[in-house]
Each structure stands twice: as C-alpha cells, then as structure tokens.
Amino acid sequence: MYRMLIVDDEAIIVEGLTETIAQSDYPLELHQAYDGEEALDIARKLRIDIVLTDIQMPEMDGTRLQREIVRLWPRCKVIFLTGYNDFSYIQSSIRGGAVDYVLKTEGDEPILAALAKSIALIDEEMTYDRLIVGAREQMKAALPVLRKEYMSSLLAGDPPSAGSRRAQFAELGLPFEADRPVLAAIGRIDKWRDDIAGGDKALFRYSVDNIFREFFSRDFVLFQLPGEHERLVWLMQPGDGKFAAAFAPGAEGDGLQAYMLGMLESVQSACSQYLQLALSFVVASGPCSWEALPAKYDSLSALFERGLGLGSEMLLSDERFAEGSDRQARAKVKRIRLLDQYLAQKDREKFFRLFDDIAASVEGAPSLHSGLPLEAFFELTAIFVSHMNRLDAFAALGAGGQPSKLYAIHEHASWAEAAAYFRQTAERLFERMSDESETETNEVVDRVYQYVQDNIAGDLSLNRLSDHVYLTPFYLSRLFKAKSGQSISDYITSERVELAKRLLAESHLKIHEVGMSVGYDSAPYFTRFFKKATKLTPQEYRDSLKKI
Structure with missing residues (x-):
C-alpha cells in the first residue's frame, strides 16, 4: 500500500483527480490538500510516498512544497501538474527531483502513466533483495x-x-x-x-x-x-x-x-x-x-x-x-522473572504453563514462612504489584479480590492457597487487559462513528479523523477495519449515500444543495459519486421515487 497526497488550490481538481485515481487498480491510500501549507502539515504527520501537486499555488508553490516534503521523506516521488507549458518550470522541477511533469490539459492518461512510473521507481528502490542485503549488512555489524x-x-x-x-x-x-x-x-x-x-x-x-x-x-x-x-x-x-x-x-x-x-x-x-x-x-x-x-x-x-x-x-x-528435588525447585523458582515478561506480552499460555510448573515445584516445602515459598511469594508479589499498578487494577480487585493477600503472607494458610490466589489474580489481570483493549477499541470506533455523523458535510479525511481520536492514521485505519469489518472510507461513503438518498426523497433541495449537504461542493463530482454508488444519477433516483 502506497500513500499518495493530491494537492491543488482548486477543490474540483483535487476531487476529480481523487476519483480518477481511486478507480485505478493501484494499491493507494489517498489524501487531499488544498494548498501547500495543508499538504506540508499532512506530510509532517504521515509518511508520504507519492505527491501529485499543482506547481503554481499561492503562498507555497509546488517546487517549494517538493523541497520541504523530500526533506521529510527523501524517497517520496513528486509529480507536477500545471496549466502552463513553461520550460523554466519543467527545468526547475526536474532539477528538484520530480518524477514527471504533466499538463492539466493532457487529461487522465499521462497522470496515470506518471503514477505508474512513480510506483515502479519505489518498487525498484525497495525490492526484497535490496532490503535483505541491507539488513544482513547491518546484522553483520551487530x-x-x-x-x-x-x-x-x-x-x-x-x-x-x-x-x-x-x-x-x-x-x-x-x-x-x-x-x-x-x-x-x-x-x-x-x-x-x-x-x-x-x-x-x-x-x-x-x-x-x-x-x-x-x-x-x-x-x-x-x-x-x-x-x-x-x-x-x-x-x-x-x-x-x-x-x-x-x-x-x-x-x-x-x-x-x-x-x-x-x-x-x-x-x-x-x-x-x-x-x-x-x-x-x-x-x-x-x-x-x-x-x-x-x-x-x-x-x-x-x-x-x-x-x-x-x-x-x-x-x-x-x-x-x-x-535433588530441592535444587530443581530452586532452579524453577529462579525463572519467576519470566512471568513478568509473559504478563507484559499478554501471553496467557506461556504464563500459566510456567506458573503451574513453579507452583508445583514449591508445593512440597515444609513451611510457607521459610525457604523457597517465602522467596517465591514475594517475587510474585513484586511482579503482580507492578502490573496491577500499571493497569490501575487495585480498585477493581478490591471489590472481591482481597488485595491484602497480595502482600501479606500470613493471610494464607498454605503454599497451595497462596498459589491459588496468585493464579486467580493472574486470570483477572489477563481478563482486565483483554477487556481494557476491547473497551478502548470500542470507544475509538464509536467516536469515529459519531464524528462522521456530526460532520457529514465537513472534512472527513483520515488525517482529520486520526487527529480527533489521537491515533496515527495508519493505526486508526487498521483498528477501525478490524473492529467494524469495513474501511473508514467505505463507512463514510455509505453514510453519505444514505443521507443523500433521504434528502433526495424527503426534501425539496436542489441536486447541488444535496451534494453540499453530504460534503461535495462540486455538483458534477457529487453526481459521479452518487451514480457510482447507486447506478443512478441523483435526478434519476429522485424521479424513480415519484413512480412508486
């Protein structure tokens, strides 16, 4: 998957190019910007692989934007668009490392050809063999x-x-x-x-x-x-x-x-x-x-x-x-430190396999208050206190978990009872980690749902949504799809289509007003978007409802 940024100070051009490129077969994650500063702000937050930008824009022109983005992402490929066949612009952009230069009057084919050229260059630079050779050289030194x-x-x-x-x-x-x-x-x-x-x-x-x-x-x-x-x-x-x-x-x-x-x-x-x-x-x-x-x-x-x-x-x-058995037991107790690692890694299977092995090895000790049981108890206490504090779990365990048993060995009648307590507490910690992860995931997805519904006509770019939930765009995209079963862009599209259908059916808004209500300032672009989703133009859809 390559990340592409489309930049132009004319919204209709950005939207048209986005639609054209989105219909191609290239594995692209598309982002939009309407001036150089906005584009640079996106590039500061996301790795950008390909930039398609107008060369003449107010405040920050395309050549300056190219210099700034390549400084952030040296492997980024830049394609310039312009309405002028000016050799000085071409010369300047090529010197700056541009992959291609396309006139806006040439249509979509040269743009797609330049895009294919950019992807081929990225693939050539990042081939498996070259990456492996580089990794092996670094590994040799290390x-x-x-x-x-x-x-x-x-x-x-x-x-x-x-x-x-x-x-x-x-x-x-x-x-x-x-x-x-x-x-x-x-x-x-x-x-x-x-x-x-x-x-x-x-x-x-x-x-x-x-x-x-x-x-x-x-x-x-x-x-x-x-x-x-x-x-x-x-x-x-x-x-x-x-x-x-x-x-x-x-x-x-x-x-x-x-x-x-x-x-x-x-x-x-x-x-x-x-x-x-x-x-x-x-x-x-x-x-x-x-x-x-x-x-x-x-x-x-x-x-x-x-x-x-x-x-x-x-x-x-x-x-x-x-x-003897005592020395073998001591050797097993020494491995308690691995339980800390398995808790941090949320590896339930390895944790309990080792825990049960250690607990069994200490079982035959004559007294809970001396020797190996004493050492094992307080080693486990240190591990559990650390993780309970990290997970803010003391209050949760206080309701029924009797946390005083975590650090008061005299509250246990035998090692078997202490081991059972620690095992139960570990089960609760694993459950809490799982529940916490699920809860936070649900909260993030619900906030995305709510934001989309509240801002259906506004900026619903992945970059904006990621800012809203304080996650990186890539991670948010992966998290949302894993939880909801669909991509964020597909969800936004479905919400906009459904709202557009309701407005076309229940209101007297003109077609371009319906488009603006669902986030499309360009009437032609809204028409293409709606027809792609429903196989009907907005007007055809409205007319079809009158026949029912």
Whole structure:
C-alpha cells in the first residue's frame, strides 16, 4: 500500500483527480490538500510516498512544497501538474527531483502513466533483495551483540524448540549444534586490583576470555557471555576429538570432569600470573541438553553463594552436589522473572504453563514462612504489584479480590492457597487487559462513528479523523477495519449515500444543495459519486421515487 497526497488550490481538481485515481487498480491510500501549507502539515504527520501537486499555488508553490516534503521523506516521488507549458518550470522541477511533469490539459492518461512510473521507481528502490542485503549488512555489524542477547535468552529459562534453535545458530553464526548437549562453566573475578579503573574492567574480562580460549579452544568450540553479578559464562561443545563420545546420549564422561578441573586450574594460574587477578570457577560435572541449561546454570550459580563458593580462587564441580528435588525447585523458582515478561506480552499460555510448573515445584516445602515459598511469594508479589499498578487494577480487585493477600503472607494458610490466589489474580489481570483493549477499541470506533455523523458535510479525511481520536492514521485505519469489518472510507461513503438518498426523497433541495449537504461542493463530482454508488444519477433516483 502506497500513500499518495493530491494537492491543488482548486477543490474540483483535487476531487476529480481523487476519483480518477481511486478507480485505478493501484494499491493507494489517498489524501487531499488544498494548498501547500495543508499538504506540508499532512506530510509532517504521515509518511508520504507519492505527491501529485499543482506547481503554481499561492503562498507555497509546488517546487517549494517538493523541497520541504523530500526533506521529510527523501524517497517520496513528486509529480507536477500545471496549466502552463513553461520550460523554466519543467527545468526547475526536474532539477528538484520530480518524477514527471504533466499538463492539466493532457487529461487522465499521462497522470496515470506518471503514477505508474512513480510506483515502479519505489518498487525498484525497495525490492526484497535490496532490503535483505541491507539488513544482513547491518546484522553483520551487530552480530556480537545479537549473539550475546540470544545466548542470554537461552540461559534465562525459556528455551525454543530444537528447530528454532538450529535456525538461530545458523543465522547468528554460532558454532553450536542444536541437538547436541552443552557444557557450562562459570567464572568469577574474586577481587579487582586497586589500580583497575571501572572503564578497564571490560578489557580485563576480555583478557580472561582469551586465556580461557588458549586452554580450551583446541578441544572445544565455545562461546562466552556475561552472567549475573558480573560473572563470566562459557558454553562449550566438543569438536570431533577425544571428548566427542562424552557428549553422546548415556555417556559416562570419559575423563571429561578431571580434564575440565585440571584445565581450569591452569586458567586460574595464568590469570594470577599475567593479569594479577584471582578467579574462582564452577563447572558442570557433565554436559546437559539445551532445555536443561537454565536449571544447570542456576544450580552452578548457586555454588558461588554458599559454603566453599564464598571463598577465593575456589574450583568446584557440581558433582558433589546432588541434583535433588530441592535444587530443581530452586532452579524453577529462579525463572519467576519470566512471568513478568509473559504478563507484559499478554501471553496467557506461556504464563500459566510456567506458573503451574513453579507452583508445583514449591508445593512440597515444609513451611510457607521459610525457604523457597517465602522467596517465591514475594517475587510474585513484586511482579503482580507492578502490573496491577500499571493497569490501575487495585480498585477493581478490591471489590472481591482481597488485595491484602497480595502482600501479606500470613493471610494464607498454605503454599497451595497462596498459589491459588496468585493464579486467580493472574486470570483477572489477563481478563482486565483483554477487556481494557476491547473497551478502548470500542470507544475509538464509536467516536469515529459519531464524528462522521456530526460532520457529514465537513472534512472527513483520515488525517482529520486520526487527529480527533489521537491515533496515527495508519493505526486508526487498521483498528477501525478490524473492529467494524469495513474501511473508514467505505463507512463514510455509505453514510453519505444514505443521507443523500433521504434528502433526495424527503426534501425539496436542489441536486447541488444535496451534494453540499453530504460534503461535495462540486455538483458534477457529487453526481459521479452518487451514480457510482447507486447506478443512478441523483435526478434519476429522485424521479424513480415519484413512480412508486
């Protein structure tokens, strides 16, 4: 769909051109203006693809309008109309980048030909291949950031399908196999040197990664990304060498853990010697699936936060820490942050699938007032308070939702009761978001209906209607059609036709007066409009009623 602006200081010309072009097969959204200033005001609010403008207009002529619009929308194509075959005008317009120059006396065919030429030029500039090539070039420059963002999303706990993962690995040039297990290791700089300024920390992290690669890149493909609390995370898969078998389903490890701990000890020594930095590492005892990676990452991170993990230059594997139900539950609770994202995205299915999984994992805790239930309760409280405040939902929930239960854990007898309360509240929030969206849509459409009926003889351009409801023209057009099942222009046309029929049947107004009453100052244009809609001229329609 292309957006076209028709500009002339003679209304009959604007209306005639609009009707002619509207009957063409070109995918156009048409806008009208009756002087340069009005045209420029429209261009400031809407992207304009094609302008058909008179070159001689008072106040702001066509060449000046061209300069101003092209400054706003450099790809806009301009076609000039004039009643004078003046070479100086032609030369000036062509120098300014005009697509074509048409005399008003030449009729419709040259105008439609110039329009076709403009659309062809736009299509040539915006071909799929050119857009994709440009996007790929930009993506190439942004690849390091995009890779880290994607890998961080895998750690966050919402892994995509293997097929989607495979496609993303290929698109981003990541060195991993989507169906093969992955090994995780996490590093922590225990204490920064006093002589390292804040801006130098990134350089030292990069140096740590270089040392890590020196020891591991011969046997593994790997990727480093930032973790929580400024930690360094490495994800690894083997090449086709000695550790390939350790990553096969059901493999026993085949010396993998001893190798990892030995090499990490060497990394520690090198960082201490060459960078004067003390580092600690935790590493998984074996590879895990991509789907299990978020839980594995959380369990490895937890090793930094208790016991031996609180020391300096420690080196631990998670082998000595059984993956019991408590650790699995902790890993699931860590994913609560995703519920915030799913609420914001209005993704009901993902929200409740994760919520139910988390709720079930906490169910077996001995007391609501300690451990995981306490952590989960107040994590959920923070998420729900934020969204209820955003939706102004406290008053609505106050009637029957007992909002005090949202932040008073003692009001719940058990975790099961608390989880049921949160689930019910989430249902109400999703309903409120849906109702709010539907209500606002209905209000916008009703305001358009009312404005059209109150101003049927006035300016009912999409631009004017969008100003009235404080939305962009494009969004209003899409919203109105989705709700009402018809375009705004079709609705306005039907309202004008119905009013014109009533006036022709019930009043003694002359034909041109009926036309003015429904927004057409030009009697010939009103006649063409009415005949197109009813197959009869206004007079023929009036005469047909007398025969009944």
